[in-house]
Amino acid sequence: MNKKKIIAAAAAFGVAASLFAVASPANAEPVSNGPVVVGSDTLQDVMNALANGTTTTGSAVRSSAGSAFAASFDATGSVTVQTKSGGPRFGRPNGSGDGVRALSRSIDGQPYTSATPGSPTNVTITGQVDIARSSSGATVVANGPLLYIPFGRDALSYAHSGGANAAFDNIDQATLKGIFECTITQVGGVTVVPVIPQSGSGTRADFISKAGIGTLGACVRVGQEHDTEFLADGTTPFPANAITPMSAAQWVAQNTGAGIDRRGAGVKIGSPIAGTPAVTGTGASMVPNAAFYANSTWGRDTYIVVENARVTSGDPKYDANLARLVSNAANQFANTASVLPTQAGSVKKKFGFLAPSTTTPFRAALRA
Template identity: 55%
Template sequence: MISKKAIALCATVGVAISGIALASPAMADPVSNSYSIVGSDTLEDVVSALANGTNVTGSVVRSTVNSATIGSFDATGSAYITTKPNGPRFGRPNGSGDGVKALSRSIDGGQYTSGSTGSPANVVISGQVDIARSSSAGTRNDAGELLYVPFARDAIAYAYKGAATGIEGINTSQMKSLYECSPGFQISGVTVTPIIPQNGSGTRKDFLAKIGSTETLMKTVTEGGCVVEGQEHDATTLTAESVMPMAVSRWVAMNTGASYDKRGTGILGSLVAGVTPITGTGTTMAPNSAYYADTTWGRDTYLVVENAKMDSTNVKYDAGLFKLLDSAQGGALTNAQTLVSKAGAVKKKFGFLPPTTGVVSYRVAKTA
């Protein structure tokens, strides 16, 4: 039995109660009686763990608001989701861009169509999405309707499979050549297949920008090029002599057991000369702060909400949502403290570090 005192504690954002066994991996398609979260594949497991409750740190941590549970929906699964009781069925947002678009349509009442194959098209989803997970930053606009709130620090490396000389340490210039299919998309004379995440992925957007390429310069197989499109962070799809961008956080979580294991026989490569993305092995694996601090390959990630709901002077202000994203709260989704009973400790188990010092929330315009 949980005492009345423990129940009372649930009235704040977050609760840690020892003695309750909860599965560490996130569950897909939860039932939410408050806020719903969609978007980034990179952030889905750690956010879902906080939403559903996890004991991955040795102490149960769960982000709640006034005893109400929140629902975080995976980027992949069935082609559609229903986020609120009696709400419409709409296409599952797959990736950061798709999640931010769904939040935008939830705010303005416009019709939403996701990038998920087979999903319903042109569905009105007013009020159905409260938070979007985003592994990439947005373009600052001080009059924007959205607010990007810092979540955690991540980094991008790559997973590979093969024995081509140098495939374990491809530099930025070589990676650009690979993804632009020139010259002959080879490493040391061996043809290597470049794999890119699905369209709308924040990791895809960031990776292309970091290697100095663009969607136009990169040519996918369907466009007559060499780049294969696949679901991000699924290294089981690697074939002989192939590479794919990989969020280091996801790789760490797959090794520690915090996340579902999609490594297959892939190996993690470094894009920072002389610096490995991770330290340790297996369940003791952790992010390498030196790699995460790299100004090119490190990145801050965000939770995106409607700005008006975070503004106490606005009639749309939502005190519960504000608390859920208030990093000073131990169980808030944005908390960075590393005590075992805090959300920040859960994030570290999932391969994330605190956001860069000085990074603050900022406004961005809605997605068209």
């Protein structure tokens, strides 16, 4: 279990003052009993902020589903979760792929097994998940049962513990490919340690695709995405001279204090594009570099995923409250405007996300 995760002790049922009682929006478990959100670590902290309520923009912002609020579960923490009162305990969905798979099994009723080590196998979780966080898209299927709704623009780079060795700051795409295939073993005259996020991570899948990695080599170690303190077991320190995929938005949030700080001592963010850093500024003043986010290879849109029928007016399964929650209204999950501090888009910007390249949703198949 990751040492940085803390189980929230308080619940917010019916207590008005609790709507914005949490100074930091990053809680390991939800504080309310509305629609259930699981999946991507990349979107976890900002979705927690919107679900639990935040004043990070200077104004109170909280997304709502009618009179209820979303219950956003972290990607890591306890091995199992119980998402709804009276529901089964099942393996915690860890990562985009695992989250979309859990949503799919919640829809089709087929048995679900989480990628989280030690999870119970083949659990029926019908109706236990309403929304999946995803840092990657999917193949468009015109009449698919899932709807991918653009959430925000992120960019994928890498973090490293190479210290003052400047060679670690700019590692190009071809070199990254060789490092993770273990055909390149040194950077700047020292042995490099490649660390890939856990199975089920959208960031892992994206990085492998963007870097053109064929087969991960035997030298690659497994970490938890966006954690540069520990490897996947939560206790082994992140190695020296290591590199790992890193969401630029997550790096911004961890530096500004908006999100959970999982930075190891001396770890930096690099860039695979010479002369174009992933972020600019330092500390609380760090912001995304729009030029890096716009890059056709390393930039990426992120999504919230729902069952299409439940947000389609006129469908027998239509859920007006869920549809409202994932809409682009000012304080709701899909809002991308960042002009006013009362808008969800302004919250996303504080967490390192820019407006997505498109606001048009698309449909996709259930995930096997």
